[in-house]
Amino acid sequence: MKVSAQNLHAFCVEALIQVGVSQADARTTADVLVTTDTWGTFTHGTKALRAYVRRLRGGGLRKNGRPKVVSEGPAWALVDGDSSLGMVSSEFAMQTALAKAAAVGIAFVGLRNNCHYGAAGYYASMAIEKDMIGISMANDIPTVNAPGARGSVLGSNPFGFAAPAGKEKPILLDMATSTVAGGKVFAAAALGKTIPGDWLLDANAKPTTDPTLFSHAGSLTPLGGYKGYGIAFLIEVLSAILTGAAIRWQVSSWTFSDPSKPTGHGAAFIALHIASFMPVEQFKERIDRAIREIHAAEKADGAGRIYLPGEMEWERREKALVEGIDLPEDVSASLRGLAEDLNLDLNRILR
Amino acid sequence: MKVSAQNLHAFCVEALIQVGVSQADARTTADVLVTTDTWGTFTHGTKALRAYVRRLRGGGLRKNGRPKVVSEGPAWALVDGDSSLGMVSSEFAMQTALAKAAAVGIAFVGLRNNCHYGAAGYYASMAIEKDMIGISMANDIPTVNAPGARGSVLGSNPFGFAAPAGKEKPILLDMATSTVAGGKVFAAAALGKTIPGDWLLDANAKPTTDPTLFSHAGSLTPLGGYKGYGIAFLIEVLSAILTGAAIRWQVSSWTFSDPSKPTGHGAAFIALHIASFMPVEQFKERIDRAIREIHAAEKADGAGRIYLPGEMEWERREKALVEGIDLPEDVSASLRGLAEDLNLDLNRILR
Numbered sequence: 001m002k003v004s005a006q007n008l009h010a011f012c013v014e015a016l017i018q019v020g021v022s023q024a025d026a027r028t029t030a031d032v033l034v035t036t037d038t039w040g041t042f043t044h045g046t047k048a049l050r051a052y053v054r055r056l057r058g059g060g061l062r063k064n065g066r067p068k069v070v071s072e073g074p075a076w077a078l079v080d081g082d083s084s085l086g087m088v089s090s091e092f093a094m095q096t097a098l099a100k101a102a103a104v105g106i107a108f109v110g111l112r113n114n115c116h117y118g119a120a121g122y123y124a125s126m127a128i129e130k131d132m133i134g135i136s137m138a139n140d141i142p143t144v145n146a147p148g149a150r151g152s153v154l155g156s157n158p159f160g161f162a163a164p165a166g167k168e169k170p171i172l173l174d175m176a177t178s179t180v181a182g183g184k185v186f187a188a189a190a191l192g193k194t195i196p197g198d199w200l201l202d203a204n205a206k207p208t209t210d211p212t213l214f215s216h217a218g219s220l221t222p223l224g225g226y227k228g229y230g231i232a233f234l235i236e237v238l239s240a241i242l243t244g245a246a247i248r249w250q251v252s253s254w255t256f257s258d259p260s261k262p263t264g265h266g267a268a269f270i271a272l273h274i275a276s277f278m279p280v281e282q283f284k285e286r287i288d289r290a291i292r293e294i295h296a297a298e299k300a301d302g303a304g305r306i307y308l309p310g311e312m313e314w315e316r317r318e319k320a321l322v323e324g325i326d327l328p329e330d331v332s333a334s335l336r337g338l339a340e341d342l343n344l345d346l347n348r349i350l351r
Numbered sequence: 352m353k354v355s356a357q358n359l360h361a362f363c364v365e366a367l368i369q370v371g372v373s374q375a376d377a378r379t380t381a382d383v384l385v386t387t388d389t390w391g392t393f394t395h396g397t398k399a400l401r402a403y404v405r406r407l408r409g410g411g412l413r414k415n416g417r418p419k420v421v422s423e424g425p426a427w428a429l430v431d432g433d434s435s436l437g438m439v440s441s442e443f444a445m446q447t448a449l450a451k452a453a454a455v456g457i458a459f460v461g462l463r464n465n466c467h468y469g470a471a472g473y474y475a476s477m478a479i480e481k482d483m484i485g486i487s488m489a490n491d492i493p494t495v496n497a498p499g500a501r502g503s504v505l506g507s508n509p510f511g512f513a514a515p516a517g518k519e520k521p522i523l524l525d526m527a528t529s530t531v532a533g534g535k536v537f538a539a540a541a542l543g544k545t546i547p548g549d550w551l552l553d554a555n556a557k558p559t560t561d562p563t564l565f566s567h568a569g570s571l572t573p574l575g576g577y578k579g580y581g582i583a584f585l586i587e588v589l590s591a592i593l594t595g596a597a598i599r600w601q602v603s604s605w606t607f608s609d610p611s612k613p614t615g616h617g618a619a620f621i622a623l624h625i626a627s628f629m630p631v632e633q634f635k636e637r638i639d640r641a642i643r644e645i646h647a648a649e650k651a652d653g654a655g656r657i658y659l660p661g662e663m664e665w666e667r668r669e670k671a672l673v674e675g676i677d678l679p680e681d682v683s684a685s686l687r688g689l690a691e692d693l694n695l696d697l698n699r700i701l702r
Binding site: 274 | 427429455457484498500514555577584585587594650659
């Protein structure tokens with residue numbers, strides 16, 4: 001299904017307003033989800049809205065929830081998300097980090113009572129237009145194995161990083177700390193496909209190519225073994241242990257758990273104010289030079305280009321904003337389901 | 352060769368003093384290198400001292416170099432390492448970060464005119480006894496491939512993370528952003544062994560098991576493909592592009608380049624003051640609980656334990672401090688070479 005970003009945004013806003021979310025919060029949420037779809041990161045975009053709406057109707061996500069700073073210093077804050085939409089509380093937390101970093105050079109903001117926040121890269125990318133460097137991370141219910149374990153030990157705890165460039169495209173890294181994000185396994189299962197043998201372990205901790213085992217009887221492999229496991233633990237520390245959020249199995253699934261209960265996710269956001277360290281133009285010249293050097297490096301046989309982190313996503317976005325977003329079938333199906341849930345006319349909105 | 356940590360430390364101090372390093376700087380450097388060996392991270396411990404001494408004698412490492420803060424705010428600083436030993440400038444930079452974080456909750460310190468700094472985890476671990484969370488990272492001359500490239504695009508840019516625990520062992524993550532650190536490939540080459548097929552690419556970007564191709568005609572694979580490449584770029588941004596350090600191929604090899612010239616490495620250090628966010632005892636209870644839950648998780652067939660990041664290293668250290676450090680042959684050979692270079696009696700010192 002091909003839709004314009006504008007129409008998809010309008011549909012998301014209408015759906016959220018219908019279940020009682022304010023216009024402002026609906027727009028924030030739609031900004032996050034539609035931007036994510038324009039990047040081609042369809043596992044974390046509007047596909048998830050149906051589940052968020054179910055939780056809003058159930059009460060586990062509070063439609064009038066208001067994230068607020070509960071403690072702070074000049075360079076840090078702890079935010080309670082008040083179980084509002086993950087996009088609303090996370091956008092607030094990152095804005096808090098950006099404002100503090102603009103004043104004192106760097107800031108760390110921890111967030112508790114969050115929910116699933118979508119694509120980690122979105123919040124990191126908020127730093128770009130302010131000439132700052134952004135980092136974002138979040139914990140989740142365990143779906144990832146650790147060396148020596150049977151079953152899941154930590155979440156696929158995502159990580160995002162963004163930095164502005166000058167004439168080149170900004171850097172944007174958006175990754176799970178599993179070999180692949182669970183959303184990719186769900187997407188393969190929905191399409192009836194098998195998956196590569198190094199993505200998933202079965203209930204006996206043996207490799208499997210069957211995506212339907214996830215997540216009830218399968219665990220994602222950690223990125224590079226102990227390294228991805230270690231980074232996931234770092235994220236558990238900064239986003240949950242340090243913030244007072246739910247830890248590991250205390251987190252509830254945003255898709256499967258009782259929609260009347262909050263999920264308890266945590267997150268953490270870091271902003272660095274470039275102008276504190278060097279003139280912004282100098283930074284941009286330096287990063288542009290590094291990007292151009294990598295573009296000009298020798299290519300492997302059969303490789304046309306060497307991409308920088310985020311370059312594919314920005315190019316997909318440029319194309320999507322002109323030609324429309326080509327939604328995969330699992331995303332369209334989820335949006336159709338959402339429209340049915342709410343008696344909205346998807347065709348009218350997406351024409 | 353089995354040596355006591357104390358005697359190995361004394362040998363390192365004596366070697367450094369003989370080439371004109373102050374007692375204090377020699378002790379700092381020995382602290383870093385010997386601690387690293389006690390962890391069993393032999394690729395980044397005293398094995399490297401011979402090369403550092405060669406650069407001290409050549410003048411590329413300044414034996415009287417004094418790292419200093421060149422600009423700062425309450426929560427950040429930029430340090431010029433003055434081409435002193437990487438251990439001296441990095442220890443100074445992390446101490447600066449810890450002092451600032453103790454005052455304002457979080458601090459970021461960038462470092463330029465650094466050299467090879469050894470194990471990233473060491474500087475992160477300095478946070479533990481101060482009840483802080485530590486992060487350290489550094490860039491290096493390119494030795495790692497990127498998707499689509501032939502040859503090396505970024506350094507194996509290491510990353511370290513540490514967090515204190517209560518009754519459990521502190522968390523310590525020390526990793527390269529390549530699949531394995533280059534030091535492990537050099538170690539295999541020195542022992543005449545082949546390496547697994549996913550560690551290294553040859554000059555045509557094809558997988559190879561021949562460690563002797565590294566680094567002149569081989570590139571390390573990035574951890575998990577685009578993810579390790581992306582994290583390495585993040586580290587290049589924070590430790591070099593933002594700090595004014597040398598970037599990518601501007602960095603000189605600390606082992607192979609002209610020893611009369613500085614290498615220009617950059618690094619970055621972050622400290623988080625736990626007590627700013629929650630009572631330290633509460634944090635320690637929370638992290639202990641997560642550690643114990645993971646210890647108690649179901650084991651895979653044949654796995655006796657599930658280790659937390661750093662747990663193996665702390666257990667090796669406890670054993671090494673009691674029984675002595677069992678140095679691998681490539682480390683003993685390097686120390687013997689260093690003793691010959693300086694006409695020191697290794698046997699007298701290591702008895």
